[in-house]
Amino acid sequence: MDASSETGYRKPLPEMEPEEKPFWESLRQHRMKIQHCEDCGKWCFLPRTMCPHCLSTKLEWKPVSGRGRIFATTTQHHPPSPAFAQDVPYNISLVELDEGVRMITNVIGCPVESIKIGMAVNVVYDDVTEDVTLAKFRPAGV
Numbered sequence: 001m002d003a004s005s006e007t008g009y010r011k012p013l014p015e016m017e018p019e020e021k022p023f024w025e026s027l028r029q030h031r032m033k034i035q036h037c038e039d040c041g042k043w044c045f046l047p048r049t050m051c052p053h054c055l056s057t058k059l060e061w062k063p064v065s066g067r068g069r070i071f072a073t074t075t076q077h078h079p080p081s082p083a084f085a086q087d088v089p090y091n092i093s094l095v096e097l098d099e100g101v102r103m104i105t106n107v108i109g110c111p112v113e114s115i116k117i118g119m120a121v122n123v124v125y126d127d128v129t130e131d132v133t134l135a136k137f138r139p140a141g142v
């Protein structure tokens with residue numbers, strides 16, 4: 001029996017590549033970390049072994065603010081699988097963190113119609129299983 005069946009979580013879980021482990025562990029600790037390049041000073045996401053800006057391999061995991069803005073957004077009306085049938089309509093957004101990296105996520109905690117590009121959001125941690133925590137976002141100040 002895997003973790004998802006023990007907790008009743010039925011949606012797909014992320015496939016965790018070795019270079020992504022520190023990211024997922026930081027979410028589990030509710031303190032998101034992203035890779036920061038020690039050579040060019042830029043933040044990098046998705047996790048990788050080499051900086052996409054300057055090709056340095058000196059990437060350090062550092063905590064981020066968890067604050068950002070919605071860069072792009074859409075509403076999912078049709079469940080992509082039966083596991084999502086209870087959730088529609090739900091939001092899918094591309095959030096740009098204050099650090100400049102963008103991540104695909106869900107904005108929760110407000111009506112989907114109220115979610116707009118440019119809206120300020122803060123990370124919230126969704127512990128979906130004992131081992132997996134997902135980063136979702138909520139409108140700032142809500």
Ligand SMILES: [Zn+2]
Nearest residue numbers: 037040051054
């Ligand atoms: Zn770099």
